[in-house]
Amino acid sequence: MHFAAPQFYLPGLHVGLQHYLILAGLLFVMGLFAVLTRRHAVAILLGLELMLNAANLNLVAFNRYVQPAAVSGQVFALMVIALAACEAAVGLALILALYRNIGSVTPDEMDQLRG
Amino acid sequence: MSDVQIFADLAFYLVAALILVSALGVLFARRVLHAALALLPCLLGIAGLYAVLAAHFMFAVQILIYAGAITVLILFAVMMLQRILGGGILAGSHNPLVGLLAAGTMFLALVAALLMTDFAGQDPGSLGVGNAAQLGQALLTREVLAFEALSVVILAAIIGAIVIARTRAEGE
Numbered sequence: 001m002h003f004a005a006p007q008f009y010l011p012g013l014h015v016g017l018q019h020y021l022i023l024a025g026l027l028f029v030m031g032l033f034a035v036l037t038r039r040h041a042v043a044i045l046l047g048l049e050l051m052l053n054a055a056n057l058n059l060v061a062f063n064r065y066v067q068p069a070a071v072s073g074q075v076f077a078l079m080v081i082a083l084a085a086c087e088a089a090v091g092l093a094l095i096l097a098l099y100r101n102i103g104s105v106t107p108d109e110m111d112q113l114r115g
Numbered sequence: 116m117s118d119v120q121i122f123a124d125l126a127f128y129l130v131a132a133l134i135l136v137s138a139l140g141v142l143f144a145r146r147v148l149h150a151a152l153a154l155l156p157c158l159l160g161i162a163g164l165y166a167v168l169a170a171h172f173m174f175a176v177q178i179l180i181y182a183g184a185i186t187v188l189i190l191f192a193v194m195m196l197q198r199i200l201g202g203g204i205l206a207g208s209h210n211p212l213v214g215l216l217a218a219g220t221m222f223l224a225l226v227a228a229l230l231m232t233d234f235a236g237q238d239p240g241s242l243g244v245g246n247a248a249q250l251g252q253a254l255l256t257r258e259v260l261a262f263e264a265l266s267v268v269i270l271a272a273i274i275g276a277i278v279i280a281r282t283r284a285e286g287e
Contacts, residue, residue: 015128021229023135025222025225026135027134029222030135031138032214033218036217037209037211039209046141046151060165060173064169066234072253074173075258078173082180083268090275090279092280097279097280
């Protein structure tokens with residue numbers, strides 16, 4: 001089976017490194033937006049996960065397009081995934097403990113250290 | 116332009132749309148539970164992109180650990196909080212202007228950096244074969260120190276999470 005490239009297939013549509021970087025950039029700023037605007041601690045953690053995934057996507061894309069023979073980018077991304085799992089576990093444990101101690105999961109209300 | 120390449124491009128655009136739409140769900144869902152559920156297609160989409168990028172081991176790890184373990188952990192915590200608080204938890208948003216300003220500035224900076232950089236990248240062509248064996252070899256030879264350090268970090272995180280989250284018995 002052979003498919004000819006359609007007429008509307010412009011050169012800019014061909015996916016390259018830049019496409020991945022722009023997608024990862026969008027994902028990163030969306031995560032940043034969630035971290036800055038959400039009022040619930042778990043929702044902030046969700047934003048953090050988005051940001052970590054954006055970084056991972058960058059690492060794997062760079063690995064593929066800049067140094068296809070090596071696996072360093074994928075090793076980096078693996079480490080980030082493992083650390084993200086740790087972060088999620090400890091973060092959720094902290095949220096539960098905070099709820100028990102101050103009865104709230106809104107970061108604005110965690111101001112016991114304010115002088 | 117090979118057929119495979121056209122299909123890979125098409126897959127990229129479809130999956131990218133899925134990722135961005137579900138990320139919007141994470142950003143704007145009213146309930147935390149819905150936001151956490153919206154994260155799932157986003158993570159699966161990124162796994163799909165790993166497959167397009169010929170990182171097959173990363174594809175499997177992303178589905179198993181991210182879409183499997185981390186999402187379930189977050190859902191578990193959300194449901195537990197719902198049980199304690201009673202009813203669905205609203206995520207709530209504030210300062211959308213500040214967030215938009217910061218995110219917009221960040222994105223402009225990223226795009227500017229992207230446009231100003233000349234990547235010495237090459238087009239790897241077709242989909243390529245996986246390199247899980249190579250990845251495993253790298254993890255146990257050149258990257259073995261990071262690998263072992265990571266296991267200590269994970270152990271510390273597990274113990275730490277249990278110690279932080281447990282309810283203390285009387286008189287402790």
